[in-house]
Amino acid sequence: MGCGKYICLLGLIIGASLLPSISNAARFNFPSPSNNLGQNVKSYLNGLPSSKWIELVNSGLDSINRQKRLEDNLLSSDITVKNGSLSHTQLLDTLPNVESKKDSEIAIKILKSSLYVYNSQCLPHGINEEQCRIYLENKPLPESTSLRNDCQKLLNGNREGHHAFRRLLEPYYKDGFHRMFPETRSFPGPWYVSRALHKSDSVQNSEIVQSFEKSQLNLGIAQWAQFVEHDLSKPVSQSMSNGSPIECCSRDQNNLQPRHQHPACAPIIYQPSGKYDVPSCLNYVRSALAVADCNFGAAEQLNQATSSLDLSQLYGFTSAAEHKMRVFQDGLLKSTPSDFKNNALLPMTSDTEDVKNSFCAWGSSGNSTCFAAGDSRVNSSPFSIVIYTIFMRNHNRLARELKEKNPRWSDERLFQAAKAVNVDIYRRVVMEEWLPEVLGQTQANEVLDSKPSQEALKEISNEFGAAAIRFYYSLLPNELRNHSSDNFNDLFEEDGQTNLFVLKNEIYKPHLQYTTQKLNEILESLLHQRAMQMDSSYADSVVWPKNTRPTHADILAFDIQRGRDHGVQPYYKYLKVCNNIDVVDNWSDFGRFIPKETLDQLKTIYSSWKDVDLIVGGISETPVKGAVGPTFSCLLSEQFRNVHLQHRRNPFHEYASILSEYLHFNGTKLLCLNSDLRSASQNIFKLPSASNLLVNCDDLV
Numbered sequence: 236m237g238c239g240k241y242i243c244l245l246g247l248i249i250g251a252s253l254l255p256s257i258s259n260a261a262r263f264n265f266p267s268p269s270n271n272l273g274q275n276v277k278s279y280l281n282g283l284p285s286s287k288w289i290e291l292v293n294s295g296l297d298s299i300n301r302q303k304r305l306e307d308n309l310l311s312s313d314i315t316v317k318n319g320s321l322s323h324t325q326l327l328d329t330l331p332n333v334e335s336k337k338d339s340e341i342a343i344k345i346l347k348s349s350l351y352v353y354n355s356q357c358l359p360h361g362i363n364e365e366q367c368r369i370y371l372e373n374k375p376l377p378e379s380t381s382l383r384n385d386c387q388k389l390l391n392g393n394r395e396g397h398h399a400f401r402r403l404l405e406p407y408y409k410d411g412f413h414r415m416f417p418e419t420r421s422f423p424g425p426w427y428v429s430r431a432l433h434k435s436d437s438v439q440n441s442e443i444v445q446s447f448e449k450s451q452l453n454l455g456i457a458q459w460a461q462f463v464e465h466d467l468s469k470p471v472s473q474s475m476s477n478g479s480p481i482e483c484c485s486r487d488q489n490n491l492q493p494r495h496q497h498p499a500c501a502p503i504i505y506q507p508s509g510k511y512d513v514p515s516c517l518n519y520v521r522s523a524l525a526v527a528d529c530n531f532g533a534a535e536q537l538n539q540a541t542s543s544l545d546l547s548q549l550y551g552f553t554s555a556a557e558h559k560m561r562v563f564q565d566g567l568l569k570s571t572p573s574d575f576k577n578n579a580l581l582p583m584t585s586d587t588e589d590v591k592n593s594f595c596a597w598g599s600s601g602n603s604t605c606f607a608a609g610d611s612r613v614n615s616s617p618f619s620i621v622i623y624t625i626f627m628r629n630h631n632r633l634a635r636e637l638k639e640k641n642p643r644w645s646d647e648r649l650f651q652a653a654k655a656v657n658v659d660i661y662r663r664v665v666m667e668e669w670l671p672e673v674l675g676q677t678q679a680n681e682v683l684d685s686k687p688s689q690e691a692l693k694e695i696s697n698e699f700g701a702a703a704i705r706f707y708y709s710l711l712p713n714e715l716r717n718h719s720s721d722n723f724n725d726l727f728e729e730d731g732q733t734n735l736f737v738l739k740n741e742i743y744k745p746h747l748q749y750t751t752q753k754l755n756e757i758l759e760s761l762l763h764q765r766a767m768q769m770d771s772s773y774a775d776s777v778v779w780p781k782n783t784r785p786t787h788a789d790i791l792a793f794d795i796q797r798g799r800d801h802g803v804q805p806y807y808k809y810l811k812v813c814n815n816i817d818v819v820d821n822w823s824d825f826g827r828f829i830p831k832e833t834l835d836q837l838k839t840i841y842s843s844w845k846d847v848d849l850i851v852g853g854i855s856e857t858p859v860k861g862a863v864g865p866t867f868s869c870l871l872s873e874q875f876r877n878v879h880l881q882h883r884r885n886p887f888h889e890y891a892s893i894l895s896e897y898l899h900f901n902g903t904k905l906l907c908l909n910s911d912l913r914s915a916s917q918n919i920f921k922l923p924s925a926s927n928l929l930v931n932c933d934d935l936v
Contacts, residue, residue, distance in 0.1 A: 265403045265812050269369065276366045280356065280374075288377045291355070295348030296382065299476075302498060306475045309482075314495050316480040319598025321488070322518035324743045325788055326480050327596060330611040331471035331523055334553070335397050335539045339473060341385050342524035342535070345376065346413055349531040353412060364411025371531035386529040396552035398542075399525035399535040400470075400697040403873070404809070406533050406802035413534040415501060415799050421842040425795035426505040426517070426779075428851060431840045432791070433780040434772040450768070451921045452672060454715070454761040456862055458618040459669045459920070460707035465548035465610050465619070467878070468700035469540040470797060472520040473499040484516035488784055491516075501800060503792050512782045517789060519796050536801050542695050543881055544662045549626050550654065551609030559589065560609060566634035566649025568627050569607075577632050577909060578751040581606040581613070581624050596743040604745040614743050617715070617736055621757050628909040630657045637893070655890040656897050662882060664902045670875060672920045674868050675860025682876045691880035696873065698809065701794070701801045702850040703870035706863050708790050709854045710766040713738055713774045717756070718763035735760055738776035739787045755911045762906075762915065765922060769862060771833055771855040794850045805845055806852025806866070813869030819844075828856045828864060907932035 309315065316322045331339070349371050357367035376383040409416050418424045423431075474480060475497070483500035485491055490504055503517040525537035541547045550568075551557040560568050560582070570579035584591045584605045591597060595605035595614050606613055608623050634653040637644065644652075671679040714734045735756055740746055747753055767774065778792070779785040807819045810828065818824075822844045825834055833855045841847050856864020863871065902919040906912055907930075914929040921927045 268405050269365070270373075272366060272370055276362050276370055279360055279362070280370050283356065285377060285379075288374075289380055291351045292348045292377060292380050292382055294351045294355075295344055295346075298347050298351075299344055303476045305497065306477070306479075309495060309497060310475070310477075310479060312495065314482050314491070315475075316482050316518070317486075317598075318592045319596055321785065321788065322480075322482055322484065323592065324596040325518055325793070326472065327594065327611050327743050328615065329470060329472040329520075329522070330593065331474060331537075331539060332397075332553070332556075333478075334395065335471055335523055335537055336474050336478060338389060338394070338397060338525055339523035339537055340476070341382070341389055342526045342537070343473070344382050345386065345526065345531065346524060346534050348376075348382065349533070350410075350412055352531060353410065364408075368406075368411045368533050372533070374531045376529050376531065383529055386526055389526055390529065395554070396541045396547065397525065397537055397539045398694050399527040400538045400700055400801070401692060401694045402535075402802075403696050403698050403870070404804045404812075407804045408533065408802045411533060413802075422846050423840055424504060424506070425792040425799075426503050426515075426789060428795055428840055428848070429773070429778050429789050429791040430505070430780050432771045432836065432851070433778055450766065451924060451927070452710075452766045452862060453920060453922050454618070454710070454712070454764050454766050455920045456669070456672055456766055457707035457710040458622055458761060459665065460673070460704065460710075461615070461619060462548065462622045463544070463665060463669075464700075464704045464707075465540075465612050466544055466546065467540055467542065467874075468538060468695050468704060469610070469612075470522045470536055470700060470801070471539045473523050481520045483518045483520060488516050489514060501796060503789070503796055509782065513784060515785055517785065517792065519793065519800075521800050522797065534802065536697065538695050538700060540695070542693055542878070544658070544665055544878060546609075546626060546654070546658050546661055548610040548612070549608055549623055549630075556609050559607070561650065563646055565638050566644075566646055566651075566653050567631050568634075570627060570631060576635070577628055578911065579628060579631070580749055580751070580754070581608060581620065581627055583607065595745065604747070604749060606745070606749075614745055616738060617741050617745070617747060617757050618761060620745065620749070621754055621761070624754060625758075625906065625909045626657060626661065629660070629905060630654065632909065633657060652890055652893055656894060659894050660897060660900045660905060663900070664905060666875070666879060666882075668902050668918065669920055671861070672918075673862045674872060678860060678868055678872055682872050682879055685876045685880055685883075687880060687883045691884065692877045693881065696870070697801050697803055698849065698870050699874040701798045701803055702853055703863075703867045703874070705794050705850060706769065706854060706867055708773055708777055708794075709769050709771070710862070711738065711774055711777060712764070712767050713776045715757060715760050716764055718760040738774070742776075742787060751911065758906065758910055759912060762919060763922065766862075769854065769858050769864075771836075771851060791850070795848050798848050798850050803849050806847040806849045807845060809849060809866050809870065810852065813866045825852070828866070830855075830857055903930055904935045907935045 316326055352371060353364065353367050376386060408414050416422050472481065481497045481499055483491060483497065483502040490502055499521045501519050501521050503519050505515045507514055523537040525535050527535045541552050551560055562569055562573065569582035571582055572579060584594050584607045589607055591605045594607055594611055597605065606620060613619055613623050630653050633656050634649050637649050637652050666683060670682065674682070714737045716733050717735055736747055773791050777790040779787065779789040810816065810825070811819050816824070822834065822838055825844065829837070837847060837855065853864065853867040856866055858864055861868060903915045903917060906915050906919060912932050914931050916923045916927045916929050918927050923929050
């Protein structure tokens with residue numbers, strides 16, 4: 236199938252002092268997918284009559300009907316996600332819309348049909364999973380089937396932003412199609428890995444104090460990483476046929492009995508290893524699938540996001556979602572209150588005709604605070620709420636400015652012009668200010684120097700969405716401290732009065748009483764608080780290392796499970812390609828990239844170096860020129876190169892003259908004009924210092 240689903244050529248730069256043999260002009264090639272088929276494979280499968288292929292498709296469809304009967308039993312047994320539950324919190328992170336559910340339903344039918352071919356035709360005739368998959372990826376669905384018709388109708392329709400993730404390397408599944416590798420000693424469970432890597436918060440805080448001078452990055456680097464992720468990547472979970480969410484754990488967070496397990500369930504289980512451990516279960520539903528073409532083949536996961544930096548997380552990537560966010564007067568977005576100009580908060584869910592449980596994990600008696608935006612993840616943390624608010628305010632401020640200059644413009648023209656300027660400012664801050672701090676200036680320059688003549692791949696890579704962009708969770712602390720503390724060591728005292736919030740208490744359940752003043756406090760403090768050290772141990776607020784029933788999710792365990800669900804290859808495969816290494820064949824080959832202490836830890840967790848998950852290897856690497864290590868730098872660079880090329884080819888021609896008036900906007904001015912900050916540093920992603928002076932916001936008005 237050529238390069239239809241896999242990328243063939245990448246131009247990447249690794250600016251790493253750890254890798255002296257690699258010049259800054261080096262270019263890397265991800266291996267092309269194998270298309271070589273044995274003659275016996277082609278002869279046998281080509282010899283199957285069309286009637287047999289139709290029969291195989293029908294068998295796949297029959298299995299879907301049997302699954303619907305199971306779903307009816309689950310619903311009658313009240314086994315579904317309850318509002319306000321821990322599973323509800325996870326669902327909001329992966330909430331599918333109606334169109335994505337339709338796409339996934341067709342994709343699952345194609346997968347089921349492909350698996351029938353594999354099990355009934357390939358395996359009995361000695362055709363292995365790779366050869367079977369390669370053949371099927373080039374085999375069109377039978378034309379006379381309803382599945383083929385539904386598939387073509389979908390591809391020819393308006394999919395509005397959701398497409399298949401693309402792959403840098405071939406899928407990594409037990410059966411070559413979708414079956415995840417079982418947990419073994421070599422391939423340990425995700426929750427076990429997360430717990431084994433965890434360091435106590437007191438140890439982490441001590442390490443931060445000891446490395447006080449190592450990094451000047453503030454928490455803005457993580458905040459914007461999450462915001463960019465919300466724009467470019469959203470794997471969503473599968474649903475039941477009637478749209479109901481799937482639950483894989485019991486109410487007391489134990490694993491369900493097999494007769495109550497939905498086929499899409501892949502729960503994250505913790506098996507007790509100590510005397511006082513308790514078994515626990517976290518709900519993980521396998522990601523929705525996407526239709527990449529109307530051929531048989533392996534699973535491809537659906538990305539419910541656009542592949543462009545277009546603020547779709549704020550505006551919505553469908554016309555229906557955008558409609559809910561608009562006032563339809565003077566080009567404005569909804570806000571709370573609607574007439575409070577530059578200091579308004581985001582709209583509440585009740586103001587957008589949405590139910591609260593699509594944005595917050597409150598139960599029936601929960602707090603009423605719940606904001607709405609174009610993405611269900613807006614309430615994932617106060618950091619998210621702040622930056623969504625900044626760009627909502629900026630849009631409305633721009634719309635009012637344009638209205639004053641052009642009083643005859645219609646609401647639609649004002650809206651589109653304000654959106655174009657808002658998106659352009661956002662893109663420039665991301666690409667010219669944030670990206671150099673993540674990758675290092677040399678690597679970022681290589682991305683920005685990509686020529687429009689080079690091929691731009693339109694979709695987001697699985698490796699980016701399921702691993703590389705998730706690096707920011709390693710940088711997040713347990714709490715945001717009030718920056719007024721004069722002594723850095725005071726930031727680690729247990730005095731609760733120094734906290735603006737504890738992160739675990741705010742994930743999809745906004746407890747804070749949000750006001751303009753509170754938002755300013757959060758914004759000012761995150762600009763003055765140092766990001767955590769990039770490593771494989773996450774703060775307690777985003778993992779669950781305790782030997783008790785969890786009260787919040789374990790993000791690292793989920794990310795490990797998602798990588799396995801999406802068939803992402805192990806870490807060493809990307810280490811080889813990204814760093815131009817001919818051979819990786821033992822643990823010692825990781826030593827140039829991963830600190831010895833962490834590497835020794837990985838050896839006790841995985842019995843084989845071949846099984847280290849991409850997300851685990853990536854966060855374990857020592858950052859060199861930016862916030863991430865060489866392998867994640869490679870994967871991020873590849874993706875942002877494609878994003879940048881798309882932007883170069885699709886500028887806002889209609890609003891070029893208006894955009895030129897706002898080229899002086901940078902991150903500092905964006906924050907100052909849309910908040911009550913008194914000052915902000917020249918580089919909003921670094922702590923204020925002698926080389927990063929504070930700018931008086933009054934001077935920027």
